[in-house]
Amino acid sequence: MASLEALVVTILWSSSYVIIKLGLEEVPPLLFSGLRYSVASVVLIGFVLSQGRYRKQIVSKEKTWWGIIAVYGVIFVAFTQGAHYVALSLLPAITESMLLNLTPVIVLLMGIIFLDETPTKGQLLLIFIGLVGILIYFFPLNLPLVQVIGLFVAIGELLANALSSLLGRKINRDSIDHPVVITSLSMGIGSVVLLLSGIILEGMVPISPISLAYILWLAIINTAFAFTLWNKAMRVLRAVDVSLINSTMLPQIVILSVLFLGEMPDILDWIGLVLLALSIALIQITQAKRKGAVKG
Numbered sequence: 001m002a003s004l005e006a007l008v009v010t011i012l013w014s015s016s017y018v019i020i021k022l023g024l025e026e027v028p029p030l031l032f033s034g035l036r037y038s039v040a041s042v043v044l045i046g047f048v049l050s051q052g053r054y055r056k057q058i059v060s061k062e063k064t065w066w067g068i069i070a071v072y073g074v075i076f077v078a079f080t081q082g083a084h085y086v087a088l089s090l091l092p093a094i095t096e097s098m099l100l101n102l103t104p105v106i107v108l109l110m111g112i113i114f115l116d117e118t119p120t121k122g123q124l125l126l127i128f129i130g131l132v133g134i135l136i137y138f139f140p141l142n143l144p145l146v147q148v149i150g151l152f153v154a155i156g157e158l159l160a161n162a163l164s165s166l167l168g169r170k171i172n173r174d175s176i177d178h179p180v181v182i183t184s185l186s187m188g189i190g191s192v193v194l195l196l197s198g199i200i201l202e203g204m205v206p207i208s209p210i211s212l213a214y215i216l217w218l219a220i221i222n223t224a225f226a227f228t229l230w231n232k233a234m235r236v237l238r239a240v241d242v243s244l245i246n247s248t249m250l251p252q253i254v255i256l257s258v259l260f261l262g263e264m265p266d267i268l269d270w271i272g273l274v275l276l277a278l279s280i281a282l283i284q285i286t287q288a289k290r291k292g293a294v295k296g
Helices: 002-023 029-050 052-058 063-090 093-100 103-114 121-138 145-174 179-202 209-234 239-246 249-260 267-295
Strands: none
Touching: 002 063, 002 093, 002 209, 002 239, 002 249, 029 052, 029 063, 029 179, 029 209, 052 179, 063 093, 063 145, 063 179, 093 121, 093 145, 093 249, 093 267, 103 121, 103 145, 103 267, 121 267, 145 179, 179 209, 239 267, 249 267
């Protein structure tokens, strides 16, 4: 049951790519993402405050704790998600998701510096295979200027996402607080920064009923509900199971983008995507097994 719940969450998260691309036709990226995460944080914070056991965790927190949560929120929501929406406004969904799929590789490499974790020879080989897949996907490199800009934005998103993953891991490892408390509060802080940035840089635009539906669905279903369901599943699933389920997202996004966005990879694109998807999946699985062996 937990595996099915986690798989449902990945489907919801994968469908976000399609909904975001459709919503970006009317709403600019920073404003769109700011509205989504502001609504989602209100829902999650409301849930946290309604639970006595969670309220107790918030009371009497020191300024240092709030500072760490604020930094995490700005990186995790304002930087990462803001860049995510901007990149999707400039790049095809498949290309953007492929680049973001490199997050485990960047986390693994950052772990050498920040966590004193050394990749195995097998993982280094898988990283090389993944990079070959990317080179095949982009060959020949002949992109319009707008997509070149999108690539740089996506690389910035990738680095911010990897950094927030490391910071989030450290916060959850060192803290006794429930993940929903950390996520809701950090999202609340980050979403305010993101929304204000959108209003200042892009201005307010009329929100049509369909755009409002996109925002509410992404906020309530694909963020607040999906996170709650994911957190429930994580209590049961092994790290290896989580890695396997996570690895299905890139194929899901590719299929949804072909069906609903009309994106059509050519033969070289498919070869590159398959190489990258397999290498990233194996990296995640080997890393999960490695951590499990250390804990055991």
